[in-house]
Amino acid sequence: MVAVSNDQRSNGDFADRVQAEIERDAKRRLKEDPVLQRLEREVHESWVHVSPGAVAESASPLSLLEQVEQVSLVSVDAPTGDRHLHSYVKRTARKLVRWYFHYVVNQLNALHHYQNRLLREFNSRITRLEIDVGDEPVVRDLCDPVPEPEPALCELIATTLKSFQGSISVVSCGHGSLLEALDRPGVAVHGVEQNDNLVTHGINRGLDLRVGSPIDHLSNFGDSALAAVVLAGVVEHYKAGSLVTLLGEALRVTETGGVVVVAVADPRTRVGPCADLMQGLGLAPETWALLFEKHGCSVDTFELNGSRVESVVVARVS
Amino acid sequence: MKRSVVVHQFTVSLSGRDAVGHHTLQVDDILRELGAETTLYAEHIDPQLSHRAQHYREHATGPAPDFIIYQASIGSPVADYLLTRAEPIVINYHNITPAELYYRYVPQLGAALDLGRRQLTQLCRKAIHAIADSEFNAHELRALGLRNVAVLPPLVDASVLPSNGEINPTCGRSLGTIPATLLFVGRLAPNKRQEDLIAATAILRRWISDIELILVGSSSADTYARALKEYSQRLGVDDIVRFEGSVSSKQLMGRYQSADVFVCLSIHEGFCMPLVEAMAWGVPIVALGATAVPDTLGGAGVLVSDSSPTLVATAIERVLTDQTLRQELSDRGLARAAELSPGPTRQRLRQSVEALIAGEASPQ
Incomplete structure (x- = not known):
């Protein structure tokens, strides 16, 4: 054990005094x-x-x-x-x-x-x-393809057009079921379809089918060149703007007294994903009737109960 | 014919520039002077001292000594080996830094320090006698149950002390001629708290613009050293903080000669040899009053109770600007250094070793 000498005690007092002074000074500085x-x-x-x-x-x-x-x-x-x-x-x-x-x-x-x-x-x-x-931006491919017209629809349209002679164009004809229903002596029926696979299938059955866009196809005809135009599946997938153009072309190429027939699957009855994906596409039967009337046509609407295509709008060009 | 006493001395690392190593060599010299047959063993040996020591693993093959002296400072396989020996053991304790200070920076060193503490506890149960560097160290040993403890300061390395009454020439000079130099000597180590020195320097610069802080010492934790350098940059004092690393004895003497104040904010010191060196050069000291530092200073320095930057900066400013206080501290430091100078210390150590050889240090 180291003894604490007097010198060390004195040193201790001195150190304590200086330490106290410095600590006071530091506290004051911090405070101020x-x-x-x-x-x-x-x-x-x-x-x-x-x-x-x-x-x-x-x-x-x-x-x-x-x-x-x-x-x-x-x-x-x-x-x-x-x-x-x-x-x-x-x-x-x-x-x-x-x-x-x-x-x-x-x-x-x-x-x-x-x-x-x-x-x-x-x-x-x-x-x-x-x-x-x-x-058009393609969304229809996400939904089921438009099926061939049902026999009841084919029969209704054939009955409507039975008195007409001359050329009849079926726009969006699929593989031609409607053409077969309309085919009779004195009538030249042809169809146009965008899907070449369907067209090939119809051609193999001896039908007059062509591949192409409906509007382009109709634009190839002169004014009043056709006795009737039938608009089928395509009208479900076009926006209103395109449909108005299509309707204008159809009326232009149809002779006076001729008819434009539209097979309408009402967009309001769509269900499931198609209701979302096809929003804004196609027109309701009443709208078709209104558009035709605005073009001076007389319009008849036929209902098909239980069919996917619920209405057939027939506009007589005057 | 009387048989010579055989003493084997063990240390972890033997280097002439390390305080423990220097002390170990001095004890070895004293043992030889007293006619003992002495052999030095270590785990790590400085190649320059390979002629003075053997690897501790070679010990088992030699004849058994009368007693063993172990220089304890860190955990090591050397201590584990000694615990297996039957010979009486004398512990020369230089203190072990608390491991938690190192875990954040060098976990492996923290683990070694933990190991050292555990080994010290076991060695204290086995030791017959102990020599502690300071009263603080002696208190730790007594807390471990060792009663036979003598307090003997370690031997100062005379190669860094002034000769022929040479002292610090800056003690009497006025500020303003050259930058005021704050000096600290010690490894860059978490327990030395060099960050507090940098922080105090940043605050002090508000009051004394022309200052510099010189940190002498190699790094014992690279992550800590990197943090210190980044810290000085963040505080905007990197232009006045100089990290000098390890320097030669001659360079170290130059640093003491040009220092205006020696500042030590270590939170853990077993003795702190640089304080004695600074006092021997007449450099006024400001230090944190923690662990063994107040004992070593013996009232010859300004102690602060905590390391808050404002408090430390205020103390340094006072020492730098109060000429009377500077002179008083310098005089008291010189007197204290004389008490701890190699001559008297060596004489006391010699007496203590002589008593050991004579068998006066009996088992507890």
Whole structure:
């Protein structure tokens, strides 16, 4: 044990006195100078920011990895009974797990956003392509294709047109069931269809079918060149603007006293995905009747109960 | 014919520039002077000292000694080996830094320090006697149940002390001629709290613009050293904080000669040799009154009760600007350094070792 000498005691008194004076001075400075108080806080926060022990708060993955690397260097032979080492390793492991999940979630989000962006761009490109080739954006392919006209519909239209002679054009004729119903002596019936597979099937059965767009097809005829025009499936898939154009062409090529027949599947009765995907496409029978009347036609509407095509609108050109 | 006493001394690392290593070599010299047959063993040996020591694994093959001296400062396989030996053990304790200070920066070193504490507890049950650097260290050993503890300061390395009454020439100079130099000497280590020194410098700069802080010492934790450099940049004092790393004895003497104040804010020191060196050069000291520091200073420095930047900066400013206080601190420091100088310390150590050899340090 080292004895405390008189000199040391004197030194102690001196040191205590100076220490007390300095501490008083420092307290006064801190109290009187708010800038000093702020600086003290900033100085402390700066150390917390750069000190490796403050990694959790700053959540820097790189620093965390450094810590993990350090932990991995701990010798397996080192004592493990100490709570400080345990708590350090556990804390770092928790940080690592949290960081790992954070990283994985970020990666998935990034992939998800990237795919979304690609799909949106792809959709935009397809839409632009469709517009460039003058076609309607195709959504109908997502719904069931329009079936061939039912026998009742074919019979109704054939009955309506039985008194007519001359050329009859069936627009969107499918593989030609309606043409077969209309075929009789003194009448030249032809059909136009966009789907070449259906057309090939009809041609093989000896029918006069052509591949093409309805509007383009009608535009090839002169005014009043046809006795009748029948508009079938296509009218379900065109927007109002295109349908008005189609209707104008049909009336132009139909002779006075001739008829334009429209087989209408009422868009209001659509169900399931088609109700969403085909919104805004096609017109209701009343609308067809109204449009024809506005063009000076006399209009008759026939109902077909239990059929997919519920109405047939017949407009007589005057 | 009387048989010579055989003493084997063990240390973890033997290096001439390390305080523990220097002390170990001095004890070895004293043992030889006293006619003991002494052999030095270590786990790590500086190649320049390979002629002075053997690897501890070679010990088992030699003859058994009368007693063993172990220089305890960190966990090591050396201590595990000694626990297996039957010979009486004398612990020369230089303190072990609390492991939690290192876990944040160098976990493997923290683990080694933990190991050292555990080994110390076991060694204290086995030891017959202990020598502690300071009363603070002695208190730790007594808390572990060891009663036979002597307090003997470690031997200061004379190669960094002034000779022929040479002291710090800046003690009497006025501020304003050249930058006021704040100095700290010690490894860049978490327990040394160099960040508090940098923070105090940043605050002090508001009051004294022409200052510089010189930090001498190599790094014992690279992450900590990096943080210190980034910290000084964030505080905008990187232009006045100089990290000098390890320097030669001659360069170190130059630093003490040009220092205006030695500032030590360590929160854990078993003795703190640089305080003695600074006092020997007449450099006024401002220090945190923690662990062994007040004992080492013996009232010859200004102590602060905490490391808040304003308090430390106020203390440094007072020491820099109050000429009377500077002179008083310098004089008291010189007197205290004289008490701890190699001559008297070596004499006391010699007496203590002599008593050990004579068998006066009996088992507890």
